[in-house]
Amino acid sequence: MALLEVNHLKKYFQVSSGILHAVDDVSFTLEEGRTLGVVGESGCGKSTLGKTIIRLTDPTSGKVVFDGQDVAGYSVKEFHKVRPNMQMIFQDPFASLDPRLTVTELIAEPMKIYKTGTKEEIYKRVKDLMDIVQLAERFANSYPHELDGGRRQRIGIARALALKPKFVVCDEPVSALDVSIQAQVLNLLQDLQEELKLTYMFITHDMSVVKHISDDIIVMYLGQIVEKSSAKELFQKQYHPYTNALLSAIPVPSLHDRREKILIEGELSSPINPPDRCRFAGRCAYCTELCRNSKAPELKEMSPGHFVACHRAKEMMVELNKNE
Amino acid sequence: MEKDREKNIPVVEVNDLVVHYETYDGVVEAVNGVSFQIKKRDVLGLVGETGAGKTTIALALMGLLPVPPSHIVQGSIKLDGEEIILPQNASKAQKAELEKKMREYRGKKISMIFQDPMTALNPVIPIGDQISEVIGLHEHCSKEEAEKKAVDMLEMVGIRPERYKDYPHQMSGGMKQRVVIAIALACNPELLIADEPTTALDVTIQAQVLDMMKDLRNRLGTAMMLITHDFGIVADICNKCAVVYAGEIVEYGTVEDIFDRPKHPYTIGLFESIPSLTKDVDRLKPVQGQTVDPNDLPEYCSFYDRCSKCMEKCKGCDPVLTEVAPGHFVKCIYAQKEE
Ligand SMILES: Nc1ncnc2c1ncn2[C@@H]1O[C@H](COP(=O)(O)OP(=O)(O)OP(=O)(O)O)[C@@H](O)[C@H]1O
Ligand SMILES: Nc1ncnc2c1ncn2[C@@H]1O[C@H](COP(=O)(O)OP(=O)(O)OP(=O)(O)O)[C@@H](O)[C@H]1O
């Protein structure tokens, strides 16, 4: 059984000019111990998806089946019991940590809220957690602003792990870090996954990071999944024109291996009151009459485990992968 | 005459800059003797460890270091040839005059894109109005014209016009950053300081923003300092690169020097830490050891504890940044000997 099953999940916001479809009918399953990478345009709904799954914000509709229970329908009180199992590591370790608390207090905080044990037990666990995330004991009484970004992010990880979760949403956990500390934190997350059988949803804009850490990847565009595949295959073959453009735009850390970037031009679609048709149509180089006049394409499995939402998926499979 | 000036005087010239933060737990030695120049059309990439002092350098150039806790211990910063660091015993009048000049500079000549977009955005004003206000100030145009231009700027950074009246909290992290970028670029600055401008953006929008920055450089010859952790961005837009470690520049050169002939063990270690797009590796290879504590820097080479090349004599002295090939500087005994 999958640990997490997300079914037709929607999250809409009322804004001044209409209803904003931040997450619009997203479905996927995630097996225990695996990592699902989530990529897509900034503003396409990645953070909202993560927050809605772990109920930091209420869904508009849809199901979130976690460990066999539909938690999306839970009341706040009922959800309180599940919360320890579903945690989040936030993108900005600075903004998400209370500056008035010391490292020890920060890590102890979730355990105090959930009264997981006596004072002694909690402080013992804080020590263990600092050990797990490799924060030296001498930082126990430091404040977050006195630490560098890497150590601050370790506090965020320790806090997220304090309640022994099964599932962790990692929202750009390494974006603010230099590549060496990033490598340390990614290694740490992988070790923890192995030891504790953690399941991750990993949101990032860094394509080399997402390739390295994920088993599967979903690509989102304006609130919807447009492509889903194993990480390995996605970097070899793309079936959706947006994914293709996205991967072409990765800046390569070399002066020699320069590639042609596919620029995405044309009219941006709006997430506010979007019409029922392909949301990428206004900017798609392969858009035809068919795309303009049909309803939104559904996610279809084109090859084993590789899904795409595009009316011209069959042609795209050939067209976008000509040089393979 | 004007031409000569352009050629000779760098837009920015920093010499031996030392900046400390004085905190309850002691002095944080954030910047320790940094020197560099940025000429017209140059795009200098500043890379290095988190906490190495990059943002501090940027804030010093803008005259925006928070006092207290920060304290410029020594050094000189010249913008367009004019000194902006006052002597320790400067009078009140001198300070007020400099503050006035800096405010003028910041409005007209220098733009900064801050690491945290919320430092630059007002939470209670719709984002479109925030852009049009800056345009109005700069171009002295009518309110309608400024609003029209603000809409154009929003579209250029990929935000739909109907989001004009949205407040910052209604936008995603990357969308806020794009608003900040739109404001900074709308000013047509002579010097652009960008602190991790595209970290929160996906790679397609990042590519568009980098193109806008290139266009600015090509059109107006804007000099830029770009702080980033992403070597892909450095390769894409910078012509010079400085690698910062513990508040010092440990390697400096053209991008060719840094990418094709890196010499400092830290620079080499950074390149080895990057996950590869082409190869599958199970485990990444970070630089060994932990960040040095800027509260407690050693007398000798600050990279010593983590260096795979260190030798006995590295502990005996603190190497100086030395030119190992024309324009390529390294602060390492091992790399200097190798030449
Ligand atoms: N509280 C809110 N009120 C109104 N709109 C919101 C709110 N939170 C998010 N949105 C909108 O929902 C959409 C998705 O935002 P979200 O933060 O999930 O994007 P994201 O994919 O995480 O982007 P980024 O990569 O920039 O972090 C955006 O259009 C955003 O403006
Ligand atoms: N207001 C402050 N008070 C005390 N210490 C500070 C303050 N601002 C920065 N520091 C310290 O100065 C050092 C340099 O910080 P700075 O922000 O310049 O680093 P950075 O290179 O920009 O790092 P990052 O890549 O994480 O943004 C760090 O050790 C930091 O903790």
Ligand code: SF4
């Ligand atoms: S459905 Fe049409 S417009 Fe949409 S991505 Fe596919 S080809 Fe492009």
Ligand code: SF4
């Ligand atoms: S001077 Fe010595 S310790 Fe310092 S970086 Fe060079 S080899 Fe390493």
Ligand SMILES: [Mg+2]
């Ligand atoms: Mg987000």
Ligand SMILES: [Mg+2]
């Ligand atoms: Mg910084």
